[in-house]
Amino acid sequence: MSLRQFEYALAVAEEGSVTAAAELLHVAQPSVSQQIRSLERELGVTLFDRTPTGLVPTVVGRAFLREAEAAVTAARRARATARAGADELVGELLVAVQMGLGTRQLPGALGALRRRFPRLEVTVFEEPNPAELERLGRRGVLDLALVAEPCGGPADAHHLGDEEFVVVMGVGHPRLAADRVELRELAGEPWVRFDRDSTLDCVLRDVLRDNELAPTTIARVSQTATAVRWAAGGLGVTLVPASAVPQGYEHLARPVFPVVSQPVVAALRNGAGPAERALLEFLRQETWHKSAFFSPVS
Numbered sequence: 498m499s500l501r502q503f504e505y506a507l508a509v510a511e512e513g514s515v516t517a518a519a520e521l522l523h524v525a526q527p528s529v530s531q532q533i534r535s536l537e538r539e540l541g542v543t544l545f546d547r548t549p550t551g552l553v554p555t556v557v558g559r560a561f562l563r564e565a566e567a568a569v570t571a572a573r574r575a576r577a578t579a580r581a582g583a584d585e586l587v588g589e590l591l592v593a594v595q596m597g598l599g600t601r602q603l604p605g606a607l608g609a610l611r612r613r614f615p616r617l618e619v620t621v622f623e624e625p626n627p628a629e630l631e632r633l634g635r636r637g638v639l640d641l642a643l644v645a646e647p648c649g650g651p652a653d654a655h656h657l658g659d660e661e662f663v664v665v666m667g668v669g670h671p672r673l674a675a676d677r678v679e680l681r682e683l684a685g686e687p688w689v690r691f692d693r694d695s696t697l698d699c700v701l702r703d704v705l706r707d708n709e710l711a712p713t714t715i716a717r718v719s720q721t722a723t724a725v726r727w728a729a730g731g732l733g734v735t736l737v738p739a740s741a742v743p744q745g746y747e748h749l750a751r752p753v754f755p756v757v758s759q760p761v762v763a764a765l766r767n768g769a770g771p772a773e774r775a776l777l778e779f780l781r782q783e784t785w786h787k788s789a790f791f792s793p794v795s
Contacts, residue, residue, distance in 0.1 A: 500572050502536045503565040505529050510562050513551035570638050589618045590772045594643045596625040597697050597721045598761055601740040602783035609779040625695035641773050645759040653765040658785025660738045662757040663750040667731035678751045680708040687715035687733035689724045701736050
């Protein structure tokens with residue numbers, strides 16, 4: 498078995514077809530097919546079921562792909578470490594962000610990282626589900642995660658600051674006249690909420706319970722920007738981290754009482770390299786206090 502075969506299998510699983518995987522990898526289609534067949538023969542198992550809609554990993558295939566992904570990630574890290582010089586770093590950095598955290602701070606830190614290491618490839622994804630973040634953390638796939646609390650598994654955790662939550666309301670809402678909204682004053686309001694397994698909906702559920710609110714859920718969404726825009730349009734109210742309020746909507750957001758906040762933690766993998774350390778320093782240079790980007794207008 499080779500890392501190339503692992504990469505081909507991962508690409509087929511991601512794309513659902515040999516043709517699309519070949520295009521993604523910039524190789525000929527027969528080469529991908531041959532490598533997958535060779536891998537299945539060597540393992541003595543079937544990695545993919547051939548269905549009318551494409552290739553789907555088997556149960557055994559899914560287990561194999563989890564380990565293959567970890568092996569490919571480790572190999573990329575090893576290459577990056579071997580090629581690292583005083584002023585140059587080549588390789589891949591995988592960053593995961595708990596949905597809603599660092600929305601305004603992370604782009605600046607990543608931009609600084611790219612200017613310092615222009616040949617470094619950085620992949621960032623936003624994950625709403627804390628269980629999935631924990632799973633990735635335990636597998637050692639992530640180089641750095643921006644979370645409210647460290648992911649599962651060994652990690653080097655650094656508290657960057659705290660993220661205060663705000664309530665977003667529609668244009669003309671009477672509570673916009675206040676600088677801060679008491680949560681119990683929102684009794685009877687319909688709510689734009691998040692997917693049930695997301696961290697943001699867990700926060701909102703706890704807030705509603707603690708303030709004895711029995712909400713009417715008018716909609717569920719998977720993105721903070723969508724929740725803000727729908728609330729701004731008058732569909733209902735929503736609660737999001739202050740930095741997740743898109744520019745142009747700040748005038749419709751107000752901090753709440755009692756205060757709702759979450760810590761923001763940068764969790765680095767054990768044995769983190771120069772790229773992870775550099776990103777951590779750039780994140781520390783960002784402003785994590787709400788007032789830097791949110792100033793309600795009475």
